[in-house]
Structure formats: C-alpha cells, structure tokens
Amino acid sequence: MNVLEPRLAKLALKGDQQAFAELVDLYQDKLFHMAYRMLNSRQEAEDVVQDTFLRVYKNLDRYDDTLKFSTWIYRIATNLCIDRLRKRRPTYSLDAESNDHEGLDGYSMIPGDNRTPESEMLLSDTQRIIHAAIASLPPKYKTVMTLRYMQDLSLQEIGDVLEMPVTTIKTRVHRGREFLRKKLEHKL
Amino acid sequence: MNCNVAIVWMHDYLDGELPREDIAALKSHLASCPACRSRFELLQKTDAAAFQTLEAIKPAAGYDKKASEQLTQRIMQQLPKQQSKERNRFVRFIYRYPGVTAAAVFALVMLGSFFTMWEEDNKLIVAGEDLQQVVIEGNTVIVPEGAHLTGNLTVENGTADVQGKVDGNVTVIDGELNLASTGYIAGQSRTIDQALDWFWYKVTQTFGGSAR
Structure with missing residues (x-):
C-alpha cells in the first residue's frame, strides 16, 4: 500500500497546506x-x-487509514458525479415550441458559443x-463500466469505491460488456 | 467444456481474474468451438474499443496545463482558513459532549459564586424580619430579655445570645448559639459550621428564595 498519501493526508490535517497541494497535484487531473x-461537461x-x-x-x-487514499477520493468524486447525474433535468426537445416565448423553439435558446456536450468532444x-x-x-x-474502463482500478477497488461487494461488480461488468457487445455487434 | 462456463471464463479473462491453468482450458475450448471463438473475439474487440474511446474522451476546448493550474489555484483558494478550523475543533467538542459542557459551565458558575460568598464571610451579618429589638455588642447579637422577635433571625460570623423570645427559626453560621434560660425559640435553631453544610444552606436558600 502506498504510504505517501496517508502521510500527506496526516500533514494536511495538521494544517500543512503544502502537503494538501501535493495531494491535489496527484489527483486533480485523474x-x-x-x-x-x-x-461529459467540462464545467461540471x-x-x-x-x-x-x-x-x-x-x-x-x-479518513480511515485502512482504506486506500485513492479509493476514498474516488468514492467522494464518484458520488458527486452520480448526484449530478441524478439531478440533471430531463432533456427537453429542441424542436418543441416554448410555452413562454411564442414562436421560439429550443434552438434559439442555445447560447451562442454552442458548447453542447457532444460538440465539446473530439471523437472519431x-x-x-x-x-x-x-x-x-x-x-x-x-x-461500473466507466470506472472499469478508464482507471486502472481492480474489480475489488471498484467495489470499495462504490461500496458494493466485488461479486456484484463482477456481474455488472459481465452484463455491461455483453450489453455493449450486442449493441456493437455489427458496427465494429 | 460447457459453452456457458466458457463465457463466464471469457469475462474473467478479460477482467484479468482467470487463473493460469484455467486460461489453458479456455484456450483449448476456443480452439474447438467456433461459436465461442467468434464471441470471444467480439468481446475482446468491444473491450478494447470501449477502453480506447473512454481514453479518447477529452474536452475539445483543451483541458491543458494552464487550465489545470487555474483549477489547482481555485481549489487551494477555496480551502477554509486554518484559524476557523481550530475553532471548529472546539465547537465540535461542544457538540459532541453537550452534557460535559453544561456540567463544566455549571460547576464553574457555582464555584465562582461559592468563592465570592466565602470571601465575604469575615463580617458579621445579621438578617431577620424584626431587627429593631436586637442589640449588637461587638461580635455578639443579643436578643434582650423581654424582647419578642416576630420572624426569623440569622447570624453569620458571630454569637447569638438569645435571652428573649423568637417566633421563627434561629440560624447561626460559623458561630455559636447561646440560649439563656429565659430565652425561647419557637421555630428551629440551627448552627452551621462546616463548609459543606454552609454551601448546602446557601444553595437551598438561593433556590428557595428565587422559587418563592
């Protein structure tokens, strides 16, 4: 287990801002x-x-020393993401005419810089x-799949992050992979 | 090997959780079962593609070094100041142990009043409802013969010499009570010497007084 991070955490707890800055440096980009x-939104x-x-x-x-620091911080971040996904308003159709402004539809309400999530991304x-x-x-x-594919997290660690038994994670990864396989069967 | 088992093993293999000896068994099954082989290839491709895609997902308006540094700055700026954290610890203690806190405050206040009362204690204090007939000589409070006090008499730091009649209680604190043969006390007569008794007397008097 990595001993550096718990030590930095302890220093930061004592008021050492430099130690906290190092933790930020380690995890911010990840x-x-x-x-x-x-x-899928930079702002968010x-x-x-x-x-x-x-x-x-x-x-x-x-912070509990028995938990890996990375697990702890990913757990906090994941929960914040899940909260935001839950709170998101249901999407409105752009083609529907607005009730408040006659003759205007959703397109005219989009801000000028055109930064809708899809156009924000560079993908083939x-x-x-x-x-x-x-x-x-x-x-x-x-x-589960997002965590599985993007971080170098083991199934056990994903279980720790999401506070679920590893068997549940395993089942979900398997089902998720099968789901993707069926979706992409004729497209790959 | 059963194909259903093989499918579970395929996933375990892709998760990197299949033991080495089982990998060999899976491979030999794949070699002999075309359906499983094509399924495995597709799963592998899906896995790789999903991995690649998620790796590639980055905001178009580049999240570069500069943006990263700005974010770091914002994070460090929003941190609460250390001083308030110190105070938080104290406040947290109070929230965690409300009983202890209340008891501590109570003890402090009581101790304070106890000491102020104790220090006042060197003077002679006479209290009562009907003091005109009382004669004070030095440290002695005399209820003269033939006098008739209506109500209580309290003497602190002195001697009470009762030669006449008292209708109420006579209390002597840190002193002596002399009852002459001609004297008569209708109520209770008490002598308080010890600190604890004295304290208890003060407490009951304070609370009894405020309750009245």
Whole structure:
C-alpha cells in the first residue's frame, strides 16, 4: 500500500497546506478526466473536482487509514458525479415550441458559443458510436463500466469505491460488456 | 467444456481474474468451438474499443496545463482558513459532549459564586424580619430579655445570645448559639459550621428564595 498519501493526508490535517497541494497535484487531473467521462461537461467536471477536494479537506480527520487514499477520493468524486447525474433535468426537445416565448423553439435558446456536450468532444465516428453505446447503458452499469474502463482500478477497488461487494461488480461488468457487445455487434 | 462456463471464463479473462491453468482450458475450448471463438473475439474487440474511446474522451476546448493550474489555484483558494478550523475543533467538542459542557459551565458558575460568598464571610451579618429589638455588642447579637422577635433571625460570623423570645427559626453560621434560660425559640435553631453544610444552606436558600 502506498504510504505517501496517508502521510500527506496526516500533514494536511495538521494544517500543512503544502502537503494538501501535493495531494491535489496527484489527483486533480485523474479526477477531472473521470468526472468528465461521467458528465461529459467540462464545467461540471471542474466543479466536481473542486467539490471533491473541498470535501476531502473538510473530512481529513475522518479518513480511515485502512482504506486506500485513492479509493476514498474516488468514492467522494464518484458520488458527486452520480448526484449530478441524478439531478440533471430531463432533456427537453429542441424542436418543441416554448410555452413562454411564442414562436421560439429550443434552438434559439442555445447560447451562442454552442458548447453542447457532444460538440465539446473530439471523437472519431467509430468512437462516437461506442460512446453512444456506453451512454445508453442503464445507469447502474454505466458507472461500473466507466470506472472499469478508464482507471486502472481492480474489480475489488471498484467495489470499495462504490461500496458494493466485488461479486456484484463482477456481474455488472459481465452484463455491461455483453450489453455493449450486442449493441456493437455489427458496427465494429 | 460447457459453452456457458466458457463465457463466464471469457469475462474473467478479460477482467484479468482467470487463473493460469484455467486460461489453458479456455484456450483449448476456443480452439474447438467456433461459436465461442467468434464471441470471444467480439468481446475482446468491444473491450478494447470501449477502453480506447473512454481514453479518447477529452474536452475539445483543451483541458491543458494552464487550465489545470487555474483549477489547482481555485481549489487551494477555496480551502477554509486554518484559524476557523481550530475553532471548529472546539465547537465540535461542544457538540459532541453537550452534557460535559453544561456540567463544566455549571460547576464553574457555582464555584465562582461559592468563592465570592466565602470571601465575604469575615463580617458579621445579621438578617431577620424584626431587627429593631436586637442589640449588637461587638461580635455578639443579643436578643434582650423581654424582647419578642416576630420572624426569623440569622447570624453569620458571630454569637447569638438569645435571652428573649423568637417566633421563627434561629440560624447561626460559623458561630455559636447561646440560649439563656429565659430565652425561647419557637421555630428551629440551627448552627452551621462546616463548609459543606454552609454551601448546602446557601444553595437551598438561593433556590428557595428565587422559587418563592
């Protein structure tokens, strides 16, 4: 087990801001990419990273040494992402006419910079198809698969992050993979 | 090998959780079963593609070094100041042990009043409802013969010399009570000497007084 991170956490708890800055340096980009892949929005991903570190800082005294630091911080970040996904408003159709503004439809309400999630990303056509397939996974599989594919986390660690038994994670990874296989069968 | 078992093993293999001896068994099954072989190939491709795609998902408006540094700055700036954290620890203690805190405050206040009362204690204090007939000589409080006090008499740090009649209680604190043969006390007569008794008397008097 990595001893550096618990030690940094202990120093930070004693008020050493430099130690905390090192923890931020270690995890900020990893967390950003994880959050971005879950939320597909840069703004939201940055917010999640910020919230995660704030929570980590406030709860340093509750950090339990028996847990890997990475597991703990991913757990906090994942939960924040899942909260945001839950809170998201149902999507509205752009073609529907707005009730409040006559003659205006959804397109006219989009801000000028045109940063809808899809256009934010640089993906090849094949990757878009795969991304759409992953996005269409039922939520409980989506989280597991996202963690499985992007981090070098073992199934056990994913279980620790999501606070689920490893057998559940295994089943979900298997089903999720089969789901993707069926979706992509004729497209790969 | 059963194909259903093989499918579970395929997933375990892709998760990196299949033991080495089982890998050999899976391979020999795949070599002999075309259906499983094509399924395995597709699963492998799916896995690789999904992995690649998620790796490739990055915001187009680059999240570069500069953006990363700005985010770091924002994170470090939003951290609460150390000082308030110190205070939080104290506040947290109070929240965690409300009983202890209340008891500590109570003990402190009682101790304070106890000491102030104790220090006042060198003077002679006479209290009562009907003091006109009382004669004070030095440290002695005399209820003269023939006098008739209505109500209580309290003497602190002195001697009470009762020669007449008292209708109420006579209390003497840190002193002596002399009852002459002509004297008569209708209520209770008490002498309080010890600190604890004295304290208890003060407490009951304070609370009894405020309750009245």
